[in-house]
Amino acid sequence: MASVSLQGIAKRYDQHAVIHGVDLEVADGEFMVFVGPSGCGKSTLLRMIAGLEEISAGQLKIGERVANDVPPAQRKLAMVFQSYALYPHMTVYENMAFALKLAGQPAATVRTAVERAADILRITPLLRRRPKELSGGQRQRVAIGRAIVRTPELFLFDEPLSNLDASLRVQMRVELSRLHRELGTTMIYVTHDQVEAMTLGQRIAVFNGGRIEQVGTPHELYNAPCNLFVAGFLGTPKMNFIPGEIIAAGANHASVRLPDGAVVEVAADGGALRRGDAVTVGVRAEHLALRAPGAGAGADTNGATVTVGHIEYLGDQSIVYATLAGAPDMIAVRQPAEAALPLAGTRASIVLPPARCLLFGADGRALPRLAAASEGQAARTDEMAAASQFM
Numbered sequence: 216m217a218s219v220s221l222q223g224i225a226k227r228y229d230q231h232a233v234i235h236g237v238d239l240e241v242a243d244g245e246f247m248v249f250v251g252p253s254g255c256g257k258s259t260l261l262r263m264i265a266g267l268e269e270i271s272a273g274q275l276k277i278g279e280r281v282a283n284d285v286p287p288a289q290r291k292l293a294m295v296f297q298s299y300a301l302y303p304h305m306t307v308y309e310n311m312a313f314a315l316k317l318a319g320q321p322a323a324t325v326r327t328a329v330e331r332a333a334d335i336l337r338i339t340p341l342l343r344r345r346p347k348e349l350s351g352g353q354r355q356r357v358a359i360g361r362a363i364v365r366t367p368e369l370f371l372f373d374e375p376l377s378n379l380d381a382s383l384r385v386q387m388r389v390e391l392s393r394l395h396r397e398l399g400t401t402m403i404y405v406t407h408d409q410v411e412a413m414t415l416g417q418r419i420a421v422f423n424g425g426r427i428e429q430v431g432t433p434h435e436l437y438n439a440p441c442n443l444f445v446a447g448f449l450g451t452p453k454m455n456f457i458p459g460e461i462i463a464a465g466a467n468h469a470s471v472r473l474p475d476g477a478v479v480e481v482a483a484d485g486g487a488l489r490r491g492d493a494v495t496v497g498v499r500a501e502h503l504a505l506r507a508p509g510a511g512a513g514a515d516t517n518g519a520t521v522t523v524g525h526i527e528y529l530g531d532q533s534i535v536y537a538t539l540a541g542a543p544d545m546i547a548v549r550q551p552a553e554a555a556l557p558l559a560g561t562r563a564s565i566v567l568p569p570a571r572c573l574l575f576g577a578d579g580r581a582l583p584r585l586a587a588a589s590e591g592q593a594a595r596t597d598e599m600a601a602a603s604q605f606m
Contacts, residue, residue, distance in 0.1 A: 454497045
């Protein structure tokens with residue numbers, strides 16, 4: 216196993232910079248996920264770690280060795296690509312054994328390595344088949360097995376599940392997590408799918424425009440995003456953003472006027488804010504409560520009145536989308552499956568628990584949340600939300 220250290224890593228094509236001085240430490244044995252929209256630089260950075268792209272500036276260390284100029288074959292890593300890239304004329308066994316045979320390994324060593332990898336991936340019955348006889352998920356297991364037999368110190372995955380259908384992706388996520396537990400090898404996984412990132416990564420690096428916006432555990436990134444980009448990228452549906460204006464603020468609170476004139480309180484450190492400052496209130500769909508119009512919305516319950524647009528029934532839950540007068544985007548409210556729902560076009564009230572709201576300044580950065588907005592207060596606001604279903 217090996218740690219990975221990136222210090223000031225940059226990539227330029229002629230005068231066009233695509234990676235801007237990335238600093239990141241990946242611990243020995245860690246499962247790190249790079250996530251971000253298409254074109255953000257995550258795959259380019261992975262290829263630089265693999266040695267498939269030249270590093271324009273900065274230092275890359277794999278383990279204790281500076282690897283900037285080390286050939287890919289000598290970096291003691293294995294990479295699994297989006298394309299399975301299996302040899303169609305070879306059996307599964309031959310595909311997995313190919314690299315070891317090229318390296319001149321004894322036949323007994325090759326057989327032991329292939330059989331061990333096949334057992335880990337549960338593809339032993341498939342060893343005599345050819346790729347055309349396999350499903351997409353089975354082919355991806357073979358591609359991963361081809362990497363395992365080399366016993367690398369570092370695994371690199373470049374969107375390996377994007378060619379699979381939804382049910383297979385779920386199954387393969389489980390298999391990859393199990394594989395990491397069994398092997399204990401350092402893994403760096405690139406994806407644009409935030410669900411994959413949240414379910415697989417021990418830590419996640421969120422990329423945007425060739426830079427890392429934030430690094431943290433899934434829990435940290437979901438509940439304490441550092442800016443609007445991270446808050447909006449992670450989560451389905453994405454976090455609700457409501458523009459507002461500060462009417463009063465202090466070290467332990469912020470009073471925000473929403474576009475429709477309603478005033479809500481946010482448990483954030485507003486000490487640096489002034490009356491009239493533009494801010495954005497962020498709140499997750501599951502933290503909003505929905506009530507019948509006039510059922511207590513207002514200053515006493517930290518709410519506002521909305522018009523219901525449409526409702527998505529998802530079986531175990533429903534997502535109610537509503538418009539707030541003056542707000543540019545619809546507001547999503549997650550409701551339990553058994554909850555009574557309003558009709559499209561009707562008026563309803565939403566409640567914004569102060570301890571569950573985030574506040575973002577004009578620069579898009581999140582303001583510190585109060586220590587007082589802790590487990591006890593969050594629990595009370597959750598109880599309020601649970602008790603305030605639409606009637």
